[in-house]
Amino acid sequence: MKMLPTVLANLFSKAATRNYPFDVREPFATARGELINDIDRCIFCGTCARKCPSQCLTVGKEGTQGSWSLEFFACVGCGVCVDACPVNCLSQKPTHRPVATARAVITLTGKLPEKPAKKTETPATPAQ
Secondary structure, rough: OOOOOHHHHHHOOOOOOOOOOOOOOOOOOOOOEEEEEEEOOOOOOOOOHHHHHOOOOEEEOOOOEEEEEEEHHHHOOOHHHHHHOOOOOEOOOOOOOOOOOOOOOOEEEEEOOOOOOOOOOOOOOOOO
């Protein structure tokens, strides 16, 4: 009989849980979610892969093409790679990826940036 008030209160009150994935709450303003790479700005330096604590990123260069891969299920969403990127091509959305049924690796390819031309010294012309 001691539990009857609690049972009745829970029976006629709103549910304490959400019906996910049908009822998704808005993310917090500072939430770190899905990792995004603007591959056109990426210089494929590999700094993000070296700094990643979960080792979920791989960066490769081959000829004039570069590849950037993310093993999504290994990523912990810490944002260290975003902070380490020298050209700020990495960012994080506040929302997470949708539910997946199989492991996936996200691979992006892009063109390696042109190396700047070496400066050649021109002979100084004598003043006249």
